Amino acid sequence: MSKLTIVGSSKESGVLGSQCYALDDILIDCGIGMVRRDGVTRSVPPELATLAGRSTKIKAGLLTHSHLDHIGALPILARNNLIDLNAKIWATPQTCNVSFDVCKDSVQHTDLYDEGDFLLMPDFSPIAAPGEFEVLPGQRAWAFPNGHLNGSSGFVFRLKSGKNALVMGDWCSHDQPIVKGMLPVSEWPEEWIPDMVIASDWTYGLSSLEAKRTFASEAARMRTVIRHRFEQGMFIRVFVFANGKMQNVARILADEFRSIGVPIYIDGRLGKKVWKTYRDVQWSDRDVPVPALGEQSGIYEVEGRRHREELMNAQQPNIIITSPGMGDVGLGPQYLQASLPRRDHFVASSSFLAEGSNLYELERLLDGHPRYRDGDDISFSVTSRNKEQEEEAVLVPMRAEYDHFGLSAHNGPADNLAFLDALIERRGGAKLERYGVGHGAPEARAMGAQLVRHYVIDPDRNVIDLAPGTVIDLD
Numbered sequence: 001m002s003k004l005t006i007v008g009s010s011k012e013s014g015v016l017g018s019q020c021y022a023l024d025d026i027l028i029d030c031g032i033g034m035v036r037r038d039g040v041t042r043s044v045p046p047e048l049a050t051l052a053g054r055s056t057k058i059k060a061g062l063l064t065h066s067h068l069d070h071i072g073a074l075p076i077l078a079r080n081n082l083i084d085l086n087a088k089i090w091a092t093p094q095t096c097n098v099s100f101d102v103c104k105d106s107v108q109h110t111d112l113y114d115e116g117d118f119l120l121m122p123d124f125s126p127i128a129a130p131g132e133f134e135v136l137p138g139q140r141a142w143a144f145p146n147g148h149l150n151g152s153s154g155f156v157f158r159l160k161s162g163k164n165a166l167v168m169g170d171w172c173s174h175d176q177p178i179v180k181g182m183l184p185v186s187e188w189p190e191e192w193i194p195d196m197v198i199a200s201d202w203t204y205g206l207s208s209l210e211a212k213r214t215f216a217s218e219a220a221r222m223r224t225v226i227r228h229r230f231e232q233g234m235f236i237r238v239f240v241f242a243n244g245k246m247q248n249v250a251r252i253l254a255d256e257f258r259s260i261g262v263p264i265y266i267d268g269r270l271g272k273k274v275w276k277t278y279r280d281v282q283w284s285d286r287d288v289p290v291p292a293l294g295e296q297s298g299i300y301e302v303e304g305r306r307h308r309e310e311l312m313n314a315q316q317p318n319i320i321i322t323s324p325g326m327g328d329v330g331l332g333p334q335y336l337q338a339s340l341p342r343r344d345h346f347v348a349s350s351s352f353l354a355e356g357s358n359l360y361e362l363e364r365l366l367d368g369h370p371r372y373r374d375g376d377d378i379s380f381s382v383t384s385r386n387k388e389q390e391e392e393a394v395l396v397p398m399r400a401e402y403d404h405f406g407l408s409a410h411n412g413p414a415d416n417l418a419f420l421d422a423l424i425e426r427r428g429g430a431k432l433e434r435y436g437v438g439h440g441a442p443e444a445r446a447m448g449a450q451l452v453r454h455y456v457i458d459p460d461r462n463v464i465d466l467a468p469g470t471v472i473d474l475d
């Protein structure tokens with residue numbers, strides 16, 4: 001018997017939630033979600049109580065990649081006595097390195113865990129290369145690069161019934177500067193072709209069925225707009241996620257500005273650590289190493305507080321890429337308070353913004369005031385969150401120019417369906433035995449459940465919404 005238990009996921013409208021599944025005694029990802037309650041944004045763990053009622057503890061873990069919604073709750077597993085202390089957590093070498101850095105960094109702004117919890121954390125075990133490996137004695141799986149992030153992977157499990165079950169992870173078909181798109185299904189080995197998809201990615205399930213703006217076209221628009229504003233004498237501040245987005249955006253802008261000798265600065269401790277991993281470690285030939293910082297790449301780090309202040313108070317415009325991506329914690333509020341009041345600043349964000357975050361709220365404000373740069377006086381309340389998840393707000397005049405660049409590292413609905421077309425073809429036309437619609441807000445999963453029906457045998461029974469607490473018998 002093989003059973004899949006949905007530990008993470010989301011049942012709240014508009015909320016992406018965490019990804020966390022248990023396939024029998026193997027945990028797959030263990031993230032945290034962000035939820036807005038009573039006007040305050042909080043990070044929430046998956047429903048680990050779902051695991052507490054089991055007769056056995058978790059014996060092994062597997063991580064698809066190192067984003068917080070996939071790994072952020074790892075440190076609390078041991079504290080809650082849910083995982084065997086000898087369990088190994090399998091992941092690609094990059095995911096092993098960066099996951100630890102991400103959790104350490106999160107200690108600064110979450111009350112879910114503290115430094116002490118790291119002492120109990122199970123060991124990370126790197127999956128040496130893409131291909132087959134043994135998660136637990138007798139439990140085989142196949143790991144493949146899924147194109148979401150440098151070192152990000154999906155997995156196919158061999159169930160006790162002999163069937164193959166696919167866990168996609170967050171995935172992406174198009175190339176990004178730091179990683180090429182997912183290994184095409186035409187290149188998957190015959191013996192690992194899935195009979196069912198048990199966990200899918202509908203993060204962008206509500207984006208239009210027509211292709212959204214492609215990564216390449218948004219990257220080109222970002223280069224052009226930022227070059228133009230810089231040449232008009234504007235300071236550039238781009239808010240990005242530290243893990244993946246920062247490395248992508250820095251490379252795209254360095255390509256544009258290196259030829260005219262303008263440095264690109266990156267600021268944020270985690271982003272710099274991640275940089276070193278993506279420079280030094282490659283797992284598959286689809287990982288594209290990031291260049292060394294310095295003269296050759298044209299990308300430099302902001303070296304500390306004094307250097308940051310020099311750049312902020314400089315006479316001549318400069319370009320800084322900083323984390324976090326939603327501007328809420330760490331350096332985010334400080335940069336926003338300095339930049340938003342200045343007409344000579346161009347502020348940009350890229351991709352996902354959770355409801356209630358600074359940049360989400362800023363976009364909402366600007367939607368209501370499209371002509372604010374032509375005399376409409378408006379103010380914005382920059383909120384910062386501390387470790388106790390308390391919020392503090394500072395009101396500043398909003399005069400800077402703002403834009404959003406949709407550099408998504410996920411597949412949209414059209415890509416999901418194109419993948420299913422290719423998979424059904426590999427299966428000689430046979431439909432899938434089961435499809436779990438996962439990792440998305442409930443509305444996005446509902447859309448996914450409609451769209452995939454055509455690809456699944458007896459869809460009323462076998463297309464399954466991966467809501468928290470659901471248990472699926474896979475035999």
Ligand SMILES: [Zn+2]
Binds near residue numbers: 065067148170
């Ligand atoms: Zn991700």
Ligand SMILES: [Zn+2]
Binds near residue numbers: 019067069203439
């Ligand atoms: Zn995710």
